[in-house]
Amino acid sequence: MSLAHSGPQLADALTIVRLSLHVFAACVWVGGQVTLGGLVPTLRREAPAALTGVARAFARLAWPAYALLIVTGFWNVAAVHASQASSAWNAVFWVKMALVVVAGAGTLAHQRATSASLRGAAAGVGTLATVGALVLGVALAG
Numbered sequence: 377m378s379l380a381h382s383g384p385q386l387a388d389a390l391t392i393v394r395l396s397l398h399v400f401a402a403c404v405w406v407g408g409q410v411t412l413g414g415l416v417p418t419l420r421r422e423a424p425a426a427l428t429g430v431a432r433a434f435a436r437l438a439w440p441a442y443a444l445l446i447v448t449g450f451w452n453v454a455a456v457h458a459s460q461a462s463s464a465w466n467a468v469f470w471v472k473m474a475l476v477v478v479a480g481a482g483t484l485a486h487q488r489a490t491s492a493s494l495r496g497a498a499a500g501v502g503t504l505a506t507v508g509a510l511v512l513g514v515a516l517a518g
């Protein structure tokens with residue numbers, strides 16, 4: 377009887393730290409946007425004066441999370457030996473990088489927009505790109 381395991385394996389300690397930080401930052405960046413987006417109509421109705429302060433407070437959490445995603449993202453690239461990846465993995469990686477840029481640019485444009493329609497459109501583009509980056513991240517993790 378062979379003792380070799382071919383089923384699920386536990387991740388090693390460094391992989392747990394690396395992916396936990398990446399996924400935690402994604403939770404704050406993505407989850408925060410979705411949650412804040414869902415709360416805005418209620419805030420606008422019940423406490424319109426608080427809206428700007430709440431948005432600024434969220435930005436103070438979201439941008440450090442975005443920075444952590446990029447730092448841990450480079451850590452991921454180094455750890456998975458991306459130079460040996462298949463061309464499909466590389467293609468998905470570069471699409472994900474484009475979505476990460478669009479997510480950041482859309483969120484920045486949303487914060488800076490002066491008209492309501494532009495603000496809404498930028499938020500939509502930013503959130504869609506972020507969710508796309510998340511799904512492609514899961515694909516990259518294999």
Ligand code: HEM
Pocket residue numbers: 395398399402405406445446448449450452453456476479506509510511512513514515516517518
């Ligand atoms: C909006 C920004 C980002 C989001 C939401 C995001 C999300 C994710 C998620 C959810 C995973 C899957 C983790 C798992 O299943 O264990 C992942 C994996 C990965 N991400 Fe990101 N990510 C972002 C930015 C980045 C950046 C900037 C890079 C590269 C510089 C990057 C490189 C990777 C790589 C290489 C993996 C695979 C890791 C592995 O197989 O161990 N990500 N990402």
